Amino acid sequence: MADEPRWTVITGASSGIGAELARVFAARGYALVLAARRHERLEALGEEIQKHHGVPVEVMALDLEDRGAPQDLAEMLRDQGIRAHTLVNNAGFGLRGDFATLPFERQMAMIDLNVSAVTALCRxxxxxxxxxxxxxxxxxxxxxxxxxxxxxxxxxxxxAYVLSLSEALYEEAKARGVTVTALCPGSTESEFSATADVEYSRALRPGIMSAAEVARIGVDGYEAGRAIVIPGRTNWIGALGAKFLPRAIVRKIAGSLQRGDVTKPAKEANEGA
Known part of the structure; x- marks a missing residue:
């Protein structure tokens, strides 16, 4: 087992933080399984990584909004004899707009991808x-x-669910030599922010970080065995403020920052789909 590749399975790997995480893990000698919907992007990223880092790369195109996709991914790994050393749950998407007016189907799909798929793959x-x-x-x-x-x-x-789940699993797994880390980035330059139109939100203007920087800090924290990683001093201070300020004040601030230009139609963005 000592010579077995450290296979890292990364969902939502086709762009943004997911693609940068793939580059960081590859640079540190991990073999990669890249999973997302956009097969062509995954293939291009895989070729780039193999060229620069020489690690094994497998591409598995699937849509994790499908409730059966996590099981399909696990079976694909088993069929290829791949035992996951590291799982990176990055795939997700966001919608900006009022809850009562955003499309019902897309909000439920957000829960399927951001919550259900994460939970299933962990399990x-x-x-x-x-x-x-x-x-x-x-x-x-x-x-x-x-x-x-x-x-x-x-x-x-x-x-919030992902953070809570990760912290609980961290406590359950750490005594058995397994680390579970929640990476909590804030404002990040990525396709997610551009597509979601969140460049109009004042929440994303201060302390913006590159996806590459977020990925490096995230992998550093994971390899150090940390439960929670918050990249950047501005983001750390914001998280601390959310913990100690009255919740009524925090939610009003968040609502004000996320309101943006309410005349613009709501947009959806995927985190490395």
Whole structure:
């Protein structure tokens, strides 16, 4: 087992933080399984990584909004004899707008991807990690996880779930040599922010970070065995403020920051789909 590749399974790997996480893990010698909907982007990223880092890369195109997709991914890994050393749950999407007017179907799909798929993949792959006593899970949450988010209500709630789940699994797994880390980025330059039109939200103007920087800090924290990683001093201060200020004040601030230009139609963005 000592010579077995450290396979890292990354969902939502075709762009943004997911693609940068793939580059960071590859640079540190991890073999990669790249999973997302956009097969062509995954293939291009895989070729780039193999060229620059020489690690094995497998591409698995599937849509994790499909309730059966996590099981399909686990079976694909088993069929290829791949035992996951690290799972990176990055795939997700957000919608900005009022809860009562955003499309019902897309809000439920957001829960399917941001919550259900994350939970399913953790449950499918964590037992093998515990049995082998190595590896772990890096779940991409958000600084949104630390407070309610009017005008992005479901997105904030899903990230709060990811943070809570990750912290609980961290405590359950750490004594058996397995790390579970929640990466909580704040404002990040990525396709997500551009597509979602959140460049109009004042919440994303101060302290913006590059996706590459967020990925590097996230992997550093995961490899150090940390439960929660919040990249950037501005984001850390914001999370701390959400913890100690009265919740009524925090949610009003979040709502004001996320309101943006209410005359613009709501837009959807995927985190590395």
């Amino acid at each position: 499918l792959l964590l037992p093998g990690m515990l049995e082998r006593g190595r590896g772990g899970i890096l779940n991409v949450a958000s600084t949104s996880a630390f407070q309610a988010g009017p005008h992005m209500a479901v997105y904030y709630a899903t990230k």
